[in-house]
Amino acid sequence: MNGGGKVVCVTGASGYIASWIVKLLLLRGYTVKATVRDPRDAKKTKHLLTLEGADERLKLFKADLLEDGSFEQAIEGCDGVFHIASPVSLTATNPQARYYDSNIFWSTTYNAAKLIDPAVNGTLNVLKTCARASSVKRVIVTSSTATILGCNPPFKPNDVVDVTFFTDPSFCSEMKVFESCCDVVQWYALSKTLAEDAAVQFSKENGIDLIVMNPGNVIGPLLQPTLNYSVGVIVDLINGKIPSNSFYYRFMDVRDVSLAHIKAFEIPSANGRYITVDPNITMKDIKKLLNELFPDKNEESELNGMAYKVCVDKMKSELGIEFTPIEATLRDTIASLKEKCLLT
Template sequence: MEACCKVCVTGASGYIASLLINKLLAKGYTVHATLRDLKDESKVGLLKSFPQSQQKLVLFEADIYNSVDFEPAIKGCQFVFHVATPLIHEPGSQFKDITEASLAGSKNIAMYCKRAGTVKRLIYTGSVVSASPMKDDGTGFKDVMDETCWTPLNDSLAYLFHDAYVKDYVYSKTVTEKYMLSCGNDGNGAGLEVVTLLCGVVGGDTLQSFTPGSVRICISPITGNTNGCKSLEFVQQFLGKIPLVHVDDVCEAHIFCMESTSSINGRFLCASSYVSLKEIANHYVLHHSEFTVNQEYADGPKKDMKWGSTKLFAKGFAYKYDTKMILDDCIKCARRMGDL
C-alpha cells in the first residue's frame, strides 16, 4: 500500500507533524505536507532534510486562516492527517477568535476530503482538554476519564482558566472535534471515516531546532518556568490528573489508525500515563537529583482519579513509552537544545 499511497499532513513543521512526516516517508508513503509559508527556510529545510523527501515529499502553502488553500494538497490522497491548529489569533482576520478559525478551516478540510473522492479516512489530532471528566456544573469529577467524557463549555469551569489563551484553546479543540466527528460515517463502511486522536501532554525528543512548548511544560517543575507549572496545574485541575504521552507513540498511533484495515471511526484518547503533578515532581527528585524541584509540587495532593480509556488497546495498539521514559526524554531534549 505504501508504495502507491498518498497522504496529506497539515501543519507540517510542528512538533508532532514533522516526526509523523519523517515516519511516513521512511515507510514509503508519498506525503503532501502543508506549511503556512513556503518561504520560511528553516521549516522547509527541516522537511527537505528527511530521507526520501526528494522523491516522496510535496510541499503546499496553506493556512487555517485561508483554508481554501488546502484543496490542492488533499486532492488525490487516500488519507488526511489534520494536525494543524491555530494557537494565537490573527487580529484583523475575518474570524473573531481561534475557535471560529479552527472550525472554519476544519469544515473546509472535511469538505475537500469528501470532494476529492479518494480520501478514505480523515484523522484529526485532538487534545485531551476536550474530554474533561468534570461534571457539567463544575462541582467535581466523574468516576473515570474515558472517551465518553466531553468538556462542558459553560461558565462552571471559568475559575479554572488562568488566562484567556487557555480558555480559547480548550473551546477551540472541543468545538472543532465535535464538528469533525459529525463528518464521519456511521460505521457501516460507506463514505468518509473520521478518527479523532485526543493527545495528552506530549513529551520526548524532537526533530525541530528548539525545545517544543509541551516539553518545556513537562520539565517546568525543575526549570521553575511559571507558565509551564501553571499549565500542569491547570491540566491536573481540569482532568483530575495529567495524561502524558511520548511524541513517538503519538505518531505511531496516527499511523496505526491510518493503516487499520478494518473500519475505524470515532474518538480515541491517546496517553500512556495518567499521573499527578506530585508524581512528576517526585520522579525528578528521585532520578535527577542534580536539579532543584519546587517542594510545593513534590508535596502536592495525589488525586484518586482513574483512567478508563481502553479503545486504542482494544484495536491492537501498544504504547512503547512509560512515564519515566517520557520525562527522561524531555530532559534529554532540553539538554541537547541548551535549555538545561
C-alpha cells in the same frame, strides 16, 4: 513497508506532533504532501526536509487554515489526510495574565480570532476539501483530551474517563477556574471542543470516514528547532515553575502518539475516538522523576492535580499501542532540549 505506494496529506506539518507523524510515515514508505504556512521559511521546514525519505517522498505545500480552498492542491490524489494543524496557545496576550486575574483575561473577540476561528473553520475548510476529493478514504483529526475532561463538578479519584466523555462547551465559556487553572485554558478547550463537534457533524453529513485522536500533554524528543507548549511544561518543571494549567494533565510519548495516529489510518476496523495518554502518568509522577534527574535545579513546590482514572483499553486493543517507559521519554526529552540549546 505499510505505506508503500500510498499518498497522504499532513496539515501543519512543521509542528511537534505533525513532524513526528511525517517522519514515521516516510519511514513506513508513504509519500507525504505536507502543508505549512510558508514552504520558503527554512527555519520551520529544514527539520522536515532532512528526514529520511524526504528527498524522494515529501513535498511541501503552502496552506492557510482560514483561506478557503488553500488545501486543494495538497489533498488532491491523497489516500488519507492527517489534520493536525490547529492553534495551541495557553498564555494570554498580556504576559502578566499568565495566572488568573479577574481583571485581566482575553476578550471573546480575541479568542475567536486567535483560537476558535482557526480551529473550527480551519477544520471545516480541510474537511470540505476532503469531501470533494474522491481519493480520500479516511481522515484523522488531532483533537485533545480538553474535549473530554471539561466538567463541573470536577472528577473524583475513582471516576473513570473514557471516549464516551464529552466536554460541555458552556463549561468552557463560563471560564471556571479550579486551583491552578486559568481562564485561557478554557478558551483552548472551547476551541478544540467546538472543532471536534464540527468535524464529527460534517463528516456524518458528508460520508467521511473520520477518526478523532485525543492526546493529553505530549512530551518526548523534538524534531523542530523551537520549543512547543507541551514540552515547555517539562522545561518549566525543571526550572522549578508550576505550569498554570496543569490541573488535568496526563502524559504520553510523542512517538507513541504519532504511531497511534498512523495505526488509526492503517487499521480498517479503527473507528471513533481514541484517548492517547498513558493513564498511569500524572504531573506528580513527572515532577518526582525530574527531581531525581535534577536534584539541584528542581525546586520543591506543591503540585495541585485532578485525581481521576483514564481508560485507554480502546487504543491498546484496537491500535495495539504500547507505552514507552516514562523514564526513557523524559531522558530523551531532556537530551533533545540540550541538543537544541532549549534548556539552560
